[in-house]
Amino acid sequence: MPLVSMNRILATAAEEGYAVGAFNPVDYASMKAIVRAAEEEDAPVIVQTSAKTVRYYGHEVLVMWMQEMAKESTIPVVLHLDHGKELEMIQRCIETGWTSVMVDASHLPFEQNLAMSREVVEMATVAGVGVEAELGEIVGVEEDISVAEKDAHLADPDKAEIFCRELELGVFAPAIGTAHGFYKGTPNVAFGLIEEIYRRTATPLALHGGTGLSDEVIQRCIRSGCAKINISTNLKHTFVDGFSDYHKANPDDYEPLRVLKAQFESMKQLLRDKIRQFGGSDKGRKLAAAI
Secondary structure, three states: OOOOOHHHHHHHHHHHOOOEEEEOOOOHHHHHHHHHHHHHHOOOEEEEEEHHHHHHHOHHHHHHHHHHHHHOOOOOEEEEEEEEOOHHHHHHHHHHOOOEEEEOOOOOOHHHHHHHHHHHHHHHHHOOOEEEEEEOEOEEEEOOEEEOOOOOEOOOHHHHHHHHHHOOOOEEEEOOOOEEOOOOOOOOOOHHHHHHHHHHHOOOEEEOOOOOOOHHHHHHHHHHOEEEEEEOHHHHHHHHHHHHHHHHHOOOOOOHHHHHHHHHHHHHHHHHHHHHHHOOOOOHHHHHHHO
């Protein structure tokens, strides 16, 4: 089926109490592994490209890859821009075929964040493209930009309510104590804040920094309103380790396709495990029929 917006699939996930995995590919093979894992689990899935990945391959190439994969698939597949900080890039993604985009103006004062996010919502709505926006700054490294723990701050529920009332969002990403990258200690996730924001906004929430969270934390976040869970670092490590582990175990095998197959299978297994953990299995074809 054609690529779809995330709006319908996340609204359904929030209503039914599960989350959709949002995974960051780094090349064609990892993109294919995401879609294939979702097909094998019969689950909706979000393939989200970082801005640096877009710059590396180009808009047209990434869209061509995704449209080719999606048209042969029976499950809903979203092509999403992750952490878009530049209006020019966001607009180009909308024009070339992304079906959802994230505007990340969380580093700006609230009114400027709201204004920039509104501009993106207006241009995206015309094209039938869903929008994710962020409030508060999430600790860690994303897009080669580091936010130190001392500089991070949680989302204000009053401002979150205004934000979601003023904007028609497919998903809202408040800072709630998680971090991008691997955790160096135990994350202090503000579950009460997640619950309050979801209650006051009635908007599906995005959980950034999903890599390394315990299953207990993941499940509580889902119950509290998180319908989109981001996994990037975990997939990157599996991408590299899947390749190098095979070569270490088979040092004399220089047939590239066998190495690539081992890498692909490692990624696919990780992705299937995450989809099951988030509760998305067996939801894909049923959801596709309703779209």
